[in-house]
Amino acid sequence: xxxxxxxxxxxxxxxxxxxxxxxxxxxxxxxxxxxxxxxxxxxxxxxxxxxxxxxxxxxxxxxxxxxxxxxxxxxxxxxxxxxxxxxxxxxxxxxxxxxxxxxxxxxxxxx
Amino acid sequence: xxxxxxxxxxxxxxxxxxxxxxxxxxxxxxxxxxxxxxxxxxxxxxxxxxxxxxxxxxxxxxxxxxxxxxxxxxxxxxxxxxxxxxxxxxxxxxxxxxxxxxxxxxxxxxxxxx
Numbered sequence: 001x002x003x004x005x006x007x008x009x010x011x012x013x014x015x016x017x018x019x020x021x022x023x024x025x026x027x028x029x030x031x032x033x034x035x036x037x038x039x040x041x042x043x044x045x046x047x048x049x050x051x052x053x054x055x056x057x058x059x060x061x062x063x064x065x066x067x068x069x070x071x072x073x074x075x076x077x078x079x080x081x082x083x084x085x086x087x088x089x090x091x092x093x094x095x096x097x098x099x100x101x102x103x104x105x106x107x108x109x110x111x
Numbered sequence: 112x113x114x115x116x117x118x119x120x121x122x123x124x125x126x127x128x129x130x131x132x133x134x135x136x137x138x139x140x141x142x143x144x145x146x147x148x149x150x151x152x153x154x155x156x157x158x159x160x161x162x163x164x165x166x167x168x169x170x171x172x173x174x175x176x177x178x179x180x181x182x183x184x185x186x187x188x189x190x191x192x193x194x195x196x197x198x199x200x201x202x203x204x205x206x207x208x209x210x211x212x213x214x215x216x217x218x219x220x221x222x223x224x225x
Contacts, residue, residue, distance in 0.1 A: 042214075089214075098159065
């Protein structure tokens with residue numbers, strides 16, 4: 001079952017912050033985050049594992065709340081290069097090898 | 112350092128035709144998978160493989176076959192193409208099985224079925 005991402009789209013001005021949420025109806029063991037620019041392949045950003053840890057990648061960080069079965073991606077002081085569609089991927093746990101993606105959040109950063 | 116290579120980049124088929132989308136990786140990754148991407152639907156898992164000789168179904172497997180005879184190659188076969196299979200197809204691999212390794216995506220194959 002696909003995780004649910006919100007919002008579906010967000011428009012920012014350069015320097016503003018954004019939060020993208022990813023939630024699941026099933027218990028999560030790991031959450032992946034990817035960014036895809038128009039006409040290109042998705043590119044890996046980070047993985048969060050069960051345990052509530054937070055990871056960071058420059059000004060992009062994420063958290064994982066296993067009790068709430070959700071993850072959030074934080075983009076701080078957004079840059080024009082952050083524009084693209086962000087996908088979260090979740091595994092089904094219990095040793096499942098399936099990584100299932102949400103429908104994506106389109107982020108547009110304007111000058 | 113090619114990574115994940117998909118061929119062809121573009122393909123147009125007529126309804127009922129069959130074809131194979133090729134995917135090869137040179138990173139000695141155990142795990143390989145196929146996704147299709149349609150507007151507003153995100154990436155949907157078609158089939159995946161955890162090693163040579165082992166494949167399993169994903170979310171949307173109907174109309175597609177896969178095999179994994181070597182670690183490097185994971186072709187996707189469309190048996191009888193339908194307009195509903197018009198999509199962008201991505202192959203991805205990761206170093207080990209399980210969901211704890213990042214996926215490396217190929218550049219995609221854009222398929223149109225008329």
